[in-house]
Amino acid sequence: MLATLSSSLGLAPIAPVHAPRTGARAALRMGTAADDMGIPCEGDCAITYSKLPDSVKPGVVTGQALQDLLDYAKSEGFAIPAVNCISSSSVNYCLEAARANDAPIMIQFSSGGSQFYAGKGLDNTDYRAAIAGAVSGAYHVRAMAEQYGIPVILHTDHCAKKLLPWMDGMLDASERYFEVHGEPLFSSHMLDLSEEPMDENVDICVNYLERMAKMDMLLEMELGITGGEEDGVNNEDVNPEDLYTKPEEVWQVYEALSKVPNGRFTVAAAFGNVHGVYAPGNVRLDPEILGNSQIYIADKLGMDKGTQPVNFVFHGGSGSDINDIKKAITYGVIKMNIDTDTQWAYWKGIRDFEAQYRDYLQTQIGNPEGAEKPNKKYYDPREAMRAGEKSTVDRLQQCFEDLNCVGVLGLQAPEVNNVLGPRRGGLPV
Numbered sequence: 276m277l278a279t280l281s282s283s284l285g286l287a288p289i290a291p292v293h294a295p296r297t298g299a300r301a302a303l304r305m306g307t308a309a310d311d312m313g314i315p316c317e318g319d320c321a322i323t324y325s326k327l328p329d330s331v332k333p334g335v336v337t338g339q340a341l342q343d344l345l346d347y348a349k350s351e352g353f354a355i356p357a358v359n360c361i362s363s364s365s366v367n368y369c370l371e372a373a374r375a376n377d378a379p380i381m382i383q384f385s386s387g388g389s390q391f392y393a394g395k396g397l398d399n400t401d402y403r404a405a406i407a408g409a410v411s412g413a414y415h416v417r418a419m420a421e422q423y424g425i426p427v428i429l430h431t432d433h434c435a436k437k438l439l440p441w442m443d444g445m446l447d448a449s450e451r452y453f454e455v456h457g458e459p460l461f462s463s464h465m466l467d468l469s470e471e472p473m474d475e476n477v478d479i480c481v482n483y484l485e486r487m488a489k490m491d492m493l494l495e496m497e498l499g500i501t502g503g504e505e506d507g508v509n510n511e512d513v514n515p516e517d518l519y520t521k522p523e524e525v526w527q528v529y530e531a532l533s534k535v536p537n538g539r540f541t542v543a544a545a546f547g548n549v550h551g552v553y554a555p556g557n558v559r560l561d562p563e564i565l566g567n568s569q570i571y572i573a574d575k576l577g578m579d580k581g582t583q584p585v586n587f588v589f590h591g592g593s594g595s596d597i598n599d600i601k602k603a604i605t606y607g608v609i610k611m612n613i614d615t616d617t618q619w620a621y622w623k624g625i626r627d628f629e630a631q632y633r634d635y636l637q638t639q640i641g642n643p644e645g646a647e648k649p650n651k652k653y654y655d656p657r658e659a660m661r662a663g664e665k666s667t668v669d670r671l672q673q674c675f676e677d678l679n680c681v682g683v684l685g686l687q688a689p690e691v692n693n694v695l696g697p698r699r700g701g702l703p704v
């Protein structure tokens with residue numbers, strides 16, 4: 276599709292992903308992917324944000340604009356929710372929630388979420404489906420983010436060593452995108468080599484950051500282990516000591532990654548956090564680790580007291596004590612991952628919908644209003660999915676509030692003129 280579009284615009288055809296690169300910067304065009312798709316920015320897309328750095332515009336934010344947004348979050352004392360998405364439905368509720376809360380958002384895909392985006396019926400040999408699904412999801416985000424008028428950071432979640440071919444495929448796609456648009460397809464990726472020895476973790480991160488920095492892309496790396504279970508990775512029985520990072524380790528990473536020219540990075544340092552929600556008392560968070568690391572590194576760099584050189588990332592935020600979340604933000608956390616709580620919210624919306632309309636959902640024809648009454652308007656999957664979306668938008672409001680991330684953009688409340696619904700005789704939407 277892109278090749279056709281570019282040739283119709285009189286541009287050189289784009290090389291196939293695996294062809295040798297020609298460095299065809301002559302084809303560089305700063306139009307967005309949404310422009311290419313024929314849905315150029317109108318209305319809300321012309322927004323500028325009175326409160327944010329000038330570089331931050333509606334749509335997917337990369338490079339210096341991304342750095343400016345993260346630095347602004349740290350200086351203003353808020354963190355951006357990073358929500359794991361698995362479908363266009365989940366991308367859309369993220370965009371809806373961000374606009375409703377007048378805030379930026381991070382949309383991220385795990386390897387499993389990427390594969391699901393492509394469809395579980397598709398062969399995933401060599402992570403082909405996971406690569407295609409992530410790229411497909413990225414284009415959906417790029418198509419829609421501007422339409423909602425909000426800045427979106429497009430990211431991917433944990434990538435362990437065995438998943439590096441997935442990362443390579445996504446980077447191929449971003450390099451191809453960079454040749455045309457002068458920016459990467461994704462804003463950033465996470466590498467999680469925390470199960471490998473420390474030196475190997477750092478070496479692989481430096482290697483990848485060198486490739487990513489050429490496209491002005493940001494790397495999130497993990498130090499120490501996030502406990503619990505997520506996306507099929509089970510860390511429920513790890514050595515408790517590994518759940519707490521040491522300031523010296525953060526410094527080792529900071530020093531190595533800072534040496535990469537144009538290297539931008541964030542650090543997911545473990546401070547007792549776990550994926551999933553567990554009974555109270557089973558999780559002991561120690562956000563002081565982040566504060567102590569900032570002090571340690573600022574001192575190494577000879578910076579003023581109180582300077583926070585590191586942008587930290589909070590994994591396993593679901594179910595955390597609000598005081599620990601707020602404290603972590605004061606220590607330089609600029610992003611908190613959200614998955615378990617939105618999973619539950621989506622399911623709860625569907626569950627409540629089913630409970631409310633159970634008698635209308637058992638057969639195609641026949642309900643309490645009559646034996647011949649049709650039930651199509653109840654079992655239309657859009658009804659249950661929309662119930663899940665609305666429930667999740669509500670839940671995300673609490674996340675934005677917890678992270679001090681409300682009213683960040685300075686936009687008016689959106690006017691939603693939903694002309695296609697509710698349909699006549701349909702259920703309230």
Ligand SMILES: [Zn+2]
Nearest residue numbers: 501590591612
């Ligand atoms: Zn995580």
